[in-house]
Amino acid sequence: MKRPWILLLPLIMGFSGCLKDDLDPATLTSNPLDPDYSGPALIELVSDTTRIVYLGGMPADTVVEQVVQVRTDLLPAGTDWKLYVTLVNTGEVFDYGSEIPPPDERPYHHVVPGTSYCFDYQLKVQFSLTKAWRYCTVAQP
Amino acid sequence: MRVPAPYRFLAVFSVVMAASGSFAQGTGKVRMKIDPEANFEYVVDHRFRMRQLEVELATGTHHFSIWAPQRAIVDTNVVVENGRTLELALRLPYAQGFLVYQRELQAYRSRRRVQRLVPAIATGGTALWAALSYAKMKKAHDRLEDDRAAYTSGGSPHQIGVLKAETIPQHKEDFKRARTQYGIAAGTTLLCAGATAYLFWRTGKEKKPGFIDTEKIRFDGLSWTPGPNGGTWQGGLTWDLTR
Numbered sequence: 001m002k003r004p005w006i007l008l009l010p011l012i013m014g015f016s017g018c019l020k021d022d023l024d025p026a027t028l029t030s031n032p033l034d035p036d037y038s039g040p041a042l043i044e045l046v047s048d049t050t051r052i053v054y055l056g057g058m059p060a061d062t063v064v065e066q067v068v069q070v071r072t073d074l075l076p077a078g079t080d081w082k083l084y085v086t087l088v089n090t091g092e093v094f095d096y097g098s099e100i101p102p103p104d105e106r107p108y109h110h111v112v113p114g115t116s117y118c119f120d121y122q123l124k125v126q127f128s129l130t131k132a133w134r135y136c137t138v139a140q141p
Numbered sequence: 142m143r144v145p146a147p148y149r150f151l152a153v154f155s156v157v158m159a160a161s162g163s164f165a166q167g168t169g170k171v172r173m174k175i176d177p178e179a180n181f182e183y184v185v186d187h188r189f190r191m192r193q194l195e196v197e198l199a200t201g202t203h204h205f206s207i208w209a210p211q212r213a214i215v216d217t218n219v220v221v222e223n224g225r226t227l228e229l230a231l232r233l234p235y236a237q238g239f240l241v242y243q244r245e246l247q248a249y250r251s252r253r254r255v256q257r258l259v260p261a262i263a264t265g266g267t268a269l270w271a272a273l274s275y276a277k278m279k280k281a282h283d284r285l286e287d288d289r290a291a292y293t294s295g296g297s298p299h300q301i302g303v304l305k306a307e308t309i310p311q312h313k314e315d316f317k318r319a320r321t322q323y324g325i326a327a328g329t330t331l332l333c334a335g336a337t338a339y340l341f342w343r344t345g346k347e348k349k350p351g352f353i354d355t356e357k358i359r360f361d362g363l364s365w366t367p368g369p370n371g372g373t374w375q376g377g378l379t380w381d382l383t384r
Contacts, residue, residue: 019282025305034301128299
């Protein structure tokens with residue numbers, strides 16, 4: 001008669017021990033769409049350049065441009081996204097479709113040589129933004 | 142148990158002889174209609190112990206002491222008439238000692254029921270509560286696992302942000318509450334189980350009331366058992382050493 005009661009103790013302890021709350025939101029950073037994402041960069045800088053724009057054979061402007069690549073292989077299949085670019089120095093925002101626009105559509109104009117120009121790149125998915133990747137380029141003389 | 146025929150004959154013969162003192166006197170029969178019907182015994186004229194349902198006796202007045210297990214001895218006189226069969230209908234009352242024993246047994250059983258059944262039911266109830274609490278805790282835990290899966294498959298930054306900022310903390314709080322409730326329920330169950338085990342152990346040591354048929358002892362003292370070489374008187378003396 002006593003044995004079932006004795007067996008009850010480890011049973012209850014076992015039940016309670018196997019269910020733990022080990023889910024910490026702060027440690028969830030593996031989803032590339034998470035604003036706190038900590039994995040490989042979703043948007044990578046391919047190249048940057050300082051270019052002189054000529055108008056009628058005469059130099060009209062000096063611009064800073066960057067070429068970036070979106071790592072779609074990190075995204076869930078079929079994710080519909082838009083590129084969202086902020087020119088940090090001016091506050092200008094460019095909201096593009098899923099096609100990466102050519103770099104000359106979002107350059108810094110009239111740059112001052114030796115100054116650093118930064119771009120924040122984000123993906124817009126279902127009207128909300130991912131983490132921003134900031135890449136800066138120093139304008140060349 | 143029926144008495145073998147030679148002894149029965151000897152008994153009847155002895156009764157007839159003793160009662161009449163002469164062969165010339167007539168005889169009559171007494172038919173016993175006793176409640177309880179089985180197991181009753183009687184002693185005729187303070188000497189002859191019998192069990193048969195019918196006895197033939199010499200005419201005249203005879204004394205009967207009738208007894209059955211758990212019943213009190215009833216003494217009565219019966220007048221036997223020549224050539225007639227008399228029916229002795231009697232309900233033996235329960236012995237006082239047996240009634241006391243019944244009361245004590247009833248009280249013992251009630252006490253045992255209360256001391257065993259009530260804590261067992263309480264333990265069962267708390268175990269059920271613990272089981273339900275565990276199910277609730279498991280459900281809350283499953284919700285957290287679902288949240289983890291939802292994070293992995295999350296398809297929008299906003300959805301993930303809401304999941305991390307609101308849904309998961311809320312579900313963590315639910316799980317914490319459910320775990321606390323389960324802890325209380327499990328602890329209560331353990332306490333009840335311990336109390337039940339203790340009460341089972343304690344009541345197991347309690348002595349069950351026993352019945353000593355003092356009327357039987359007294360009745361046996363009245364008897365005389367006929368044998369092939371005569372008969373023997375029996376008497377009994379008891380001393381309760383436990384008192």
